[in-house]
Amino acid sequence: MDVNHTTTVSQTEALNLRYGDGGEPAPGPWNEVIATLLSHRSVRGFRPDALPQGTLETLVAAAQSASTSSNLQTWSVVSVTDPAKKAALAKIASNQKHIEQCPLFLVWLADVSRNERLGLAEKVTLETIPHFESYLVAAIDATLAAQNATVAAESLGLSMVYIGAMRNNPVEVSRLLGLPPGAMGLFGMCVGYPLPTVTNEVKPRLPQSAILYHDTYDTATEAADRAAYDARMAAFSQRHEMTQDTWTKRVIGRMGKIAAMSGRDKLVSILNGMGFPLR
């Protein structure tokens, strides 16, 4: 079994890394698949080494094995290897160099166009396609698929990072990849072997009591959970980024001002122009 060596940390250690001291849930069932999932960390520096033959097809087989709403399969994926296109995509993503660097760059599409072409070929109007719900299903299906590809990649000792910044300019992504109306780049994904200089640690998350509710939504512990998490994230960012940012400060920095959206505040009208009426 060819599982990433980073998954050999113990259950106790894996939970400690993911939640930080004092944030760990009680340990439950465990196996190496779960250890692989817990050890995820996003990587933004890749060796140029090519991936083993057939890796892309294995990742796509994993992706296609995820659930898809009513088997509609309203998603696609574009594997980008053309250096000029990778450079242009990196530029859209505020010059994230790892897009050019990684041996495999995937753009995951919310794509109702295939089913639309089916309707056209069969001379049947598919009334549901212009609806917001159809876009949402396509986005959910693309995401389920992409996450299975992520798990498969990490199980093979590869690293990855999602690139939400494809949404900074969906029209240009569409032009570069020749997408038809009804298809859009939902996010990108860099895949490759991490540079030896990349040493980023598993990032702690909110304690489970701030995310998991029982029968009824309940914010009773939220203020205390956030204070504890802020302290853990400040320590984490001091260890790794030479800052002392709390989660609170990061959320405000990211969600506070429209300028932080890099153009994504216009997404509705952009999608409307790309064949998604979002009715």
Place this chain on the structure above:
Amino acid sequence: MDVNHTTTVSQTEALNLRYGDGGEPAPGPWNEVIATLLSHRSVRGFRPDALPQGTLETLVAAAQSASTSSNLQTWSVVSVTDPAKKAALAKIASNQKHIEQCPLFLVWLADVSRNERLGLAEKVTLETIPHFESYLVAAIDATLAAQNATVAAESLGLSMVYIGAMRNNPVEVSRLLGLPPGAMGLFGMCVGYPLPTVTNEVKPRLPQSAILYHDTYDTATEAADRAAYDARMAAFSQRHEMTQDTWTKRVIGRMGKIAAMSGRDKLVSILNGMGFPLR
């Protein structure tokens, strides 16, 4: 290692089950994690047996280990065990009995409300929250999390099915679970041990040439791919459901008429009323 016994099929057999005779991609790298992913099938009949202690917490730890855009963590999950609530949720989902039957029913939330409360507590307006992009990020984050929980559950020998029908009536889901504005049930998930009478097979998907593109979107093989897949799906549905439905026929049945949306054609105005302006 406690991996589901269904993962012990060979690579050749797994690819054949997933794509059908003649639809298989060339075999690439392989391991037991990938075999677990390929062996996924949705299950709609569950034994009442309780899950091992700590299973929920392990699934949530896997879920929280998935990527989340800028670490915003704009998702939550409600574990529903109250039989009255499960019955009410089953009713919303057109009486899907497995919602009542399964020992663990999870409702995954797109949830910007936690971050909104953070802004309120810190006396900072988070300008980005009313935007469509923030809803989309929340939906993507909830889906990444849920799919990790799925992989973890299946690795433990459990089965699951997603319940998109939570979106048939998001307002009632919200009322039942006490959700605040800015949180909505994106989909449900049944988890449990499959009934011994449940014998559903891995469902074939479109051939990779219909889903995976290289540098440029390309529909050259699409008509032939769909014809071949229609034949495979007709054979599959004859083996399992005593019908002979092609994929084409299923897509038209599901996407053709607004009536098939079970109320989800109103989703934009419903979300607007739930604290998502989708600006």
